[in-house]
Amino acid sequence: xxxHSEIQAAPLLKVEGMTKWYGHIVGCRDVSFKMRSGEVLGxxxxxxxxxxxxxxxxxxxxxxxxxxxxxxxxxxxxxxxYALSEPDRRRMQRxxxxxxxxxPRDGLRMRASGGANVAEPLMNLGQRHYGKMRRATIEWLDxxxxxxxxxxxxxRHFSGGMQQRIQVARNLIHGPKLVxxxxxxxxxxxxxxxxxxxxxxxxxxxxxxxxxxxxxDMAVARLMADRLLVMRRGEVVETGLTDQVLDDxxxxxxxxxxxxxxxx
Amino acid sequence: MTTLSTSRPNTAERYxxxxxxxxxxxxxxxxxxxxxxxxxxxxxxxxxxxxxVPYGWGTGGIQLTAAIIGPxxxxxxxxxxxxxxxxxxxxxxxxxxxADVATTEDTGEATIIQTRHRIPEQPLKAGQVLVFxxxxxEPLRGLEARETETRAMHAxxxxxxxxxxxxxxxxxxxxxxxxAGYPVMAEERYLMSPSPIPKFDNPKMDxxxxxxxxxxxxxxxxxxxxxxxxxxxxxxxxxxxxxxxWEESCALCxxxxxxxxxxxxxxxxxxxxxxxxxxxxxxxxxxxxxxPMAGHQLARPETExxx
Amino acid sequence: xxxxxxxxxxxxxxxxxxxxxxxxxGDPAVSEVEVAQIREQMSLAVDRVMSxxxxxxxxxxxxxxxxxxxxxxxxxxxxxxxxxxxxxxxASEPVEAEQMSVRRRISAAFKDIPGGQxxxxxxxxxxxxxxxxxxxDGQPPPPAPLAxxxxxxxxxxxxxxxxxxxLLETDERPAEPEEPFDLTREPxxxxxxxxxxxxxxxxxxxxxxxxxxxSSQRGWGSTHPLCGEIRMGEVSVAFIPEELGFPxxxxxxxxxxxxxxxxxxxxxxxxxxxxxxxxxTFGHCERKxxxxxxxxxxxxxxxVGEQADAPVQDExxxxxxxDNVEASGFVQHLKLPHYVDFQADLQLIRRLRREHFERCxxxxxxxx
Numbered sequence: 001x002x003x004h005s006e007i008q009a010a011p012l013l014k015v016e017g018m019t020k021w022y023g024h025i026v027g028c029r030d031v032s033f034k035m036r037s038g039e040v041l042g043x044x045x046x047x048x049x050x051x052x053x054x055x056x057x058x059x060x061x062x063x064x065x066x067x068x069x070x071x072x073x074x075x076x077x078x079x080x081x082y083a084l085s086e087p088d089r090r091r092m093q094r095x096x097x098x099x100x101x102x103x104p105r106d107g108l109r110m111r112a113s114g115g116a117n118v119a120e121p122l123m124n125l126g127q128r129h130y131g132k133m134r135r136a137t138i139e140w141l142d143x144x145x146x147x148x149x150x151x152x153x154x155x156r157h158f159s160g161g162m163q164q165r166i167q168v169a170r171n172l173i174h175g176p177k178l179v180x181x182x183x184x185x186x187x188x189x190x191x192x193x194x195x196x197x198x199x200x201x202x203x204x205x206x207x208x209x210x211x212x213x214x215x216x217d218m219a220v221a222r223l224m225a226d227r228l229l230v231m232r233r234g235e236v237v238e239t240g241l242t243d244q245v246l247d248d249x250x251x252x253x254x255x256x257x258x259x260x261x262x263x264x
Numbered sequence: 265m266t267t268l269s270t271s272r273p274n275t276a277e278r279y280x281x282x283x284x285x286x287x288x289x290x291x292x293x294x295x296x297x298x299x300x301x302x303x304x305x306x307x308x309x310x311x312x313x314x315x316x317v318p319y320g321w322g323t324g325g326i327q328l329t330a331a332i333i334g335p336x337x338x339x340x341x342x343x344x345x346x347x348x349x350x351x352x353x354x355x356x357x358x359x360x361x362x363a364d365v366a367t368t369e370d371t372g373e374a375t376i377i378q379t380r381h382r383i384p385e386q387p388l389k390a391g392q393v394l395v396f397x398x399x400x401x402e403p404l405r406g407l408e409a410r411e412t413e414t415r416a417m418h419a420x421x422x423x424x425x426x427x428x429x430x431x432x433x434x435x436x437x438x439x440x441x442x443x444a445g446y447p448v449m450a451e452e453r454y455l456m457s458p459s460p461i462p463k464f465d466n467p468k469m470d471x472x473x474x475x476x477x478x479x480x481x482x483x484x485x486x487x488x489x490x491x492x493x494x495x496x497x498x499x500x501x502x503x504x505x506x507x508x509x510w511e512e513s514c515a516l517c518x519x520x521x522x523x524x525x526x527x528x529x530x531x532x533x534x535x536x537x538x539x540x541x542x543x544x545x546x547x548x549x550x551x552x553x554x555x556p557m558a559g560h561q562l563a564r565p566e567t568e569x570x571x
Numbered sequence: 572x573x574x575x576x577x578x579x580x581x582x583x584x585x586x587x588x589x590x591x592x593x594x595x596x597g598d599p600a601v602s603e604v605e606v607a608q609i610r611e612q613m614s615l616a617v618d619r620v621m622s623x624x625x626x627x628x629x630x631x632x633x634x635x636x637x638x639x640x641x642x643x644x645x646x647x648x649x650x651x652x653x654x655x656x657x658x659x660x661x662a663s664e665p666v667e668a669e670q671m672s673v674r675r676r677i678s679a680a681f682k683d684i685p686g687g688q689x690x691x692x693x694x695x696x697x698x699x700x701x702x703x704x705x706x707x708d709g710q711p712p713p714p715a716p717l718a719x720x721x722x723x724x725x726x727x728x729x730x731x732x733x734x735x736x737x738l739l740e741t742d743e744r745p746a747e748p749e750e751p752f753d754l755t756r757e758p759x760x761x762x763x764x765x766x767x768x769x770x771x772x773x774x775x776x777x778x779x780x781x782x783x784x785x786s787s788q789r790g791w792g793s794t795h796p797l798c799g800e801i802r803m804g805e806v807s808v809a810f811i812p813e814e815l816g817f818p819x820x821x822x823x824x825x826x827x828x829x830x831x832x833x834x835x836x837x838x839x840x841x842x843x844x845x846x847x848x849x850x851x852t853f854g855h856c857e858r859k860x861x862x863x864x865x866x867x868x869x870x871x872x873x874x875v876g877e878q879a880d881a882p883v884q885d886e887x888x889x890x891x892x893x894d895n896v897e898a899s900g901f902v903q904h905l906k907l908p909h910y911v912d913f914q915a916d917l918q919l920i921r922r923l924r925r926e927h928f929e930r931c932x933x934x935x936x937x938x939x
Contacts, residue, residue, distance in 0.1 A: 399901070
C-alpha cells in the first residue's frame with residue numbers, strides 16, 4: 001500500500017473489455033481494470049497465461065482486437081491510446097511512460113555508454129545543455145547505486161544486474177507517469193534480484209510511481225504490487241489486494257500457484 | 265569569365281535528348297524536386313538512372329542539373345571548391361556538350377552551380393540554384409545501417425540516436441567532433457545531411473536566398489532547401505557550434521575568412537595554405553590582394569581556358 | 572606527366588583518354604578484335620553483360636565488352652548507361668518458360684524425368700585442361716552429331732512432375748494481374764515485394780550472389796537446396812501494341828532458368844510442401860541462375876517462417892549491395908579528391924594530439 005498516494009477522481013489508466021485474438025487463438029480476453037497514480041499493479045501467471053500479450057497491448061505495442069485502453073496523457077488528457085496517431089502514441093510512450101525490459105539488451109543502446117543511455121530521454125524531451133544533463137545522469141546513476149565514475153563505460157562492461165539498473169535509471173530520469181516492468185529481475189542471480197527489488201520498491205515509493213509489473217514469481221509480486229491480476233489461459237481468474245489474494249486465494253488456480261511457491 | 269556557347273551541330277549527340285535525359289525522366293525528377301522543396305530536408309525517393317558517369321561520381325547532381333537546365337542557363341561546376349579539378353572539368357564538359365549551354369567560373373554570373381563538397385564563398389542571390397552532389401543522403405547512416413529503421417526515425421521525428429552520438433562526442437573528445445557533413449535541422453523538423461561540406465560552410469545554408477538542391481544518385485534520394493529556410497547545426501547550449509579557423513591566411517590572396525586548402529610543398533613538411541574556392545581567390549588577386557606566395561605556380565592561370 | 576593535386580584538368584583528361592585508347596588497342600601488329608567475334612566466340616561474356624546490364628542485345632553487349640577491354644562490370648555499366656537513353660514502349664506479355672525451345676535441360680531431383688536429361692552445350696563434364704590447340708586458328712570443329720529423334724516439345728517442367736501430387740508449391744496466377752514493380756524506374760523500398768527482389772537479383776552481380784549462395788550451402792542460413800530443374804533455350808516474346816490490341820511476337824530470347832527445391836515443414840493451415848527458389852538470366856548464365864535461385868529462396872524466410880540470422884537472409888544487406896554498377900561506382904569514387912574534408916579532419920586531429928600531449932606533460936610535471 002502506498003501511503004503517499006492520494007485518492008484521485010480520474011483514473012490514470014482505464015482498461016475496458018480488452019481482448020486480443022491471434023487468429024482463432026485467444027491472447028487475452030475481456031480484461032478490465034482501473035489504475036491510479038502511485039499504485040503498483042502486478043500481473044501474474046505462468047507462461048502461456050496471456051500476461052505478455054496483455055502487457056504489450058497495455059503498453060501500446062499491440063493493438064487489441066476489441067476493448068479500450070485509456071490513459072491520462074500529459075498532452076491530450078484521458079485518451080484511448082490506440083485512437084492516437086502512431087507518431088503521437090510513440091511520443092506519449094517516450095514522454096509519459098517507461099518500459100523496463102526483462103533483458104537489458106532490449107532496453108538499452110548497447111553501443112552507447114551507460115551515461116548516454118540515461119541522458120537520452122532528457123534529450124528526447126528537448127534538453128540541450130550537456131552539463132546539466134551530465135549532472136542529472138550522475139545523480140541518477142548514484143540513485144540506482146552504480147559507481148558514477150563508470151558513467152562512460154559501455155553496458156557490456158557491466159554485469160546483468162548493473163545493466164538492469166542502468167535500464168531503470170533510463171526509464172525514470174524523465175519523470176514518467178507510468179512505468180511498465182516485464183519480469184525486471186528475471187534471469188538474475190537470487191541475491192542480485194533481491195537487491196534490485198529493494199531498489200525498485202524504494203524508487204516507487206519515493207517517486208510515487210504508477211507501475212504495472214508482469215511476473216511469474218509470486219515473491220516478486222508480494223514484494224512490489226499493491227494489487228494483483230491473476231491470469232490463466234488468457235483470462236483474469238482472480239483480482240484483488242496482493243496480500244488478500246496471496247494469503248486467501250479464492251480461485252483454484254490461484255490456490256495452486258500460491259501453494260506451489262517454494263517456501264524457503 | 266563566361267564562355268558563350270557556339271551553336272555546334274549536335275552530331276554524335278543527336279541520338280540523345282537535350283541534356284541527355286528523356287523528357288519523362290526529367291519530369292519525374294522535377295516532381296521529386298518539388299516534393300523535396302515542399303518538405304525541407306525530407307529525402308524524396310526518385311527513380312535515379314544510370315548515367316554516363318559512375319554512381320558515386322556525381323550522378324545525383326548531374327540528374328538534378330539535367331532536369332532543370334535550359335539553353336538560357338549559365339552553368340558552373342566545382343569540386344573541392346575549384347573549377348579546374350578533374351571531375352568538375354569532366355562534368356562541365358558533359359553539360360556543355362549535351363545541353364549546349366554557356367559555362368562559367370564566375371559564381372555571380374552562374375544560374376546553376378553544381379558543387380561537390382563546398383559552398384562558394386560569395387553569397388548567392390535569388391534566382392540562383394546550388395546543386396549538391398551527395399554520396400550518402402542519410403545523416404543517421406553511420407549510426408544505423410538499416411534504411412527501414414532510419415526512415416521510421418525521420419517519420420516519427422525520433423532522433424535520439426543522433427543526440428546520443430553528439431553526447432558521446434563531447435564525453436569522449438570534449439567537443440562535437442564532426443568536421444564535415446555536420447548534421448543540421450531543416451525548419452526544425454527534419455534532420456539532414458548537408459553533404460560532405462566542411463562545417464565551415466554550414467552557416468551559409470541558413471536563410472540562403474538561392475534554392476539549394478541535394479542529389480544522391482546511387483542512393484536514389486533528392487532533398488532540398490527552398491530559399492530562406494531555417495537551417496540549424498546541431499549542438500549543445502554549453503558546446504555551441506563553431507566553424508573552423510586557421511592561423512594562416514591564403515598564401516596567394518591573403519584572405520583570412522575563406523576556407524583554406526593545405527598544400528604540401530616538399531618532403532620536409534613545408535606547407536602553404538590557399539583558398540579552396542578558386543574563383544574567390546582569383547577575384548581577390550585581380551582586385552589587388554596579395555599574399556606572401558603570390559608568385560606560386562598555383563596562382564598562374566591555365567594555358568587553355570576551361571571549356 | 573605528374574599528377575599535381577588534381578588540377579591541370581582538361582589537358583590531363585584528354586591525354587589520359589588517348590593513352591587508354593592505345594592500351595585498348597594493344598599491339599598494333601596483332602589484328603583488331605571484331606565486335607562480331609566477341610559476339611560469337613565470347614558469347615558467355617556477352618550473356619553476362621546482357622543479364623546484368625538489363626538489356627538484351629548481343630551486338631551492343633559485344634561492343635561494350637570490346638570498349639571495356641574485357642572488364643565485364645565496366646561493360647555492364649556501359650550497357651546500363653545506354654539503356655537509360657532508350658525509349659520505353661511498355662511491358663511485354665509474361666514469357667512462358669514452359670514453351671521454351673530447350674537446348675539444355677537437367678534435373679538433379681530424379682534419375683529421369685519426362686523429356687529426359689538433355690546435357691546441351693555445357694562445360695560440366697569437360698576436363699579443365701588448357702587446350703593449346705585453341706592457340707592456333709584451326710579449322711572449324713566438326714558439327715555435333717544429331718539425335719535420331721527430335722526433342723519433346725514442349726518440354727515438361729519439374730512443376731508438372733509434382734503437380735498431380737501437390738508436392739511443390741505453385742504460384743497462382745492472379746485473375747487481374749497488377750503492373751509489376753519496375754526497379755529500373757523506381758528506387759528500391761523495403762520490405763521488398765517478390766517482383767522487386769527477383770529484379771534486383773536478376774541484375775545483381777554474379778560474384779556477390781555466388782558467394783552468398785555458397786555461404787548458404789555451408790550452413791550460414793541454409794535452405795538445403797536441391798536442383799529441381801535447369802533449362803536453357805529460346806523463348807518468344809510477345810507484346811500488345813496499343814494500336815492493335817492483340818499480342819504480336821516481337822522476337823526471341825535465350826534464357827536460362829533454374830528452380831531450386833527446398834523443404835518446408837507445414838503449418839496448421841498448410842500441408843508440408845517443397846518450396847522453390849527461382850533464378851532467371853538472359854543467355855546462358857547457369858552459375859548466376861543457380862546462385863540467384865538459392866538466394867531468392869533464402870530471402871523468403873519470412874513467408875515460410877524460418878529463423879533468419881545469416882547474411883544471405885538479410886534482405887536489405889543482400890539487395891542493397893547486389894548491384895555492381897552502384898558498388899563499383901561508390902568504391903571507386905574514393906579516388907576522387909576528398910582533401911577539403913580531410914583538411915577539416917586534420918585540423919581536429921592535430922588539436923586533439925596537442926591537447927593529449929599537453930595533458931601528458933601536465934601529469935608528468937605533477938608527478939615530479
